[in-house]
Amino acid sequence: MRRLYRRACSRGTRFVVQSEAFRQRLLALLGPDTDVGVVWNNCNRDSIDDPQHVLSTRPRRLLLVSRIDTEGKGIDLAIAALAQLDPEYTLTIVGDGEDLAVLRSEHGTNERLSFLGRVENASRLMSVYDMLVAPSRLDAYPNVVLEGLWHRIPIVASDIEGHRSILGEDYPLAPLTAAGLAQSIRRRAEDDAFNREILRLQELRREHHIFDWVDECARELFLP
Numbered sequence: 001m002r003r004l005y006r007r008a009c010s011r012g013t014r015f016v017v018q019s020e021a022f023r024q025r026l027l028a029l030l031g032p033d034t035d036v037g038v039v040w041n042n043c044n045r046d047s048i049d050d051p052q053h054v055l056s057t058r059p060r061r062l063l064l065v066s067r068i069d070t071e072g073k074g075i076d077l078a079i080a081a082l083a084q085l086d087p088e089y090t091l092t093i094v095g096d097g098e099d100l101a102v103l104r105s106e107h108g109t110n111e112r113l114s115f116l117g118r119v120e121n122a123s124r125l126m127s128v129y130d131m132l133v134a135p136s137r138l139d140a141y142p143n144v145v146l147e148g149l150w151h152r153i154p155i156v157a158s159d160i161e162g163h164r165s166i167l168g169e170d171y172p173l174a175p176l177t178a179a180g181l182a183q184s185i186r187r188r189a190e191d192d193a194f195n196r197e198i199l200r201l202q203e204l205r206r207e208h209h210i211f212d213w214v215d216e217c218a219r220e221l222f223l224p
Contacts, residue, residue, distance in 0.1 A: 016220045021140070021161050037220035060089040060189050063129035063153075065122045065144045066136070068097030074135030074158055075103070080178035081135075082112060085185060090114070092129065094122045126151040131188060134163060135174070135181055141165060149206040154195060156184045166209070171201050 014035040017023050023036045062082070066073040075093065082091045089112065093103075096118040107113050119125065123144075126132060132148040134157040145166050148155045157163040158181070159173035167173070174184035188195055 061130045062091045062133050064133045065094045068095050068100040070099045074137050077135045081182040084182040094119050123147040126153045
């Protein structure tokens with residue numbers, strides 16, 4: 001794989017990647033003097049509906065939008081966390097993948113848990129749920145978190161590099177355990193002062209990600 005990357009990059013003189021983590025990996029692969037810029041993904045206003053989110057007080061409707069990769073995307077953590085929350089909490093999982101049939105078979109009788117499968121423009125659902133849960137164990141720069149920022153839905157995300165790159169160093173992220181995820185969800189739902197502060201941080205990161213991606217890439221590639 002490293003050889004393929006080197007071959008693919010052999011004719012380039014300047015590169016643009018989507019995160020600082022990717023930049024460091026490319027520098028390690030190609031050498032510290034390689035010219036590498038960073039343009040993170042944006043909140044694409046042309047492909048995401050206008051935000052219409054209104055947070056309810058009851059019930060607590062949690063949304064998880066992901067490829068159904070149980071371990072990598074942390075879906076098992078979200079399901080285990082749900083079991084530690086009060087009965088008023090429900091979890092809807094949107095997405096398709098190899099593990100979907102298995103999960104439906106294992107959890108089909110759980111009335112608090114539902115699987116919608118693949119949904120076109122799934123970000124539209126964010127306007128009718130109370131919280132977005134992003135429990136991935138590994139993710140580079142997940143668009144679903146950007147879509148959550150755009151829709152101003154409260155976000156509970158796991159403590160991984162990809163989420164911190166989007167939400168910022170001062171954003172409280174959830175530990176990669178079912179108990180830690182449940183605690184973070186509960187605090188977001190029940191601690192009004194904490195939730196207001198987190199929504200303030202989300203709004204700052206939202207504004208940070210509203211820009212023209214093509215223009216920014218062109219600026220990184222062609223301007224000195």
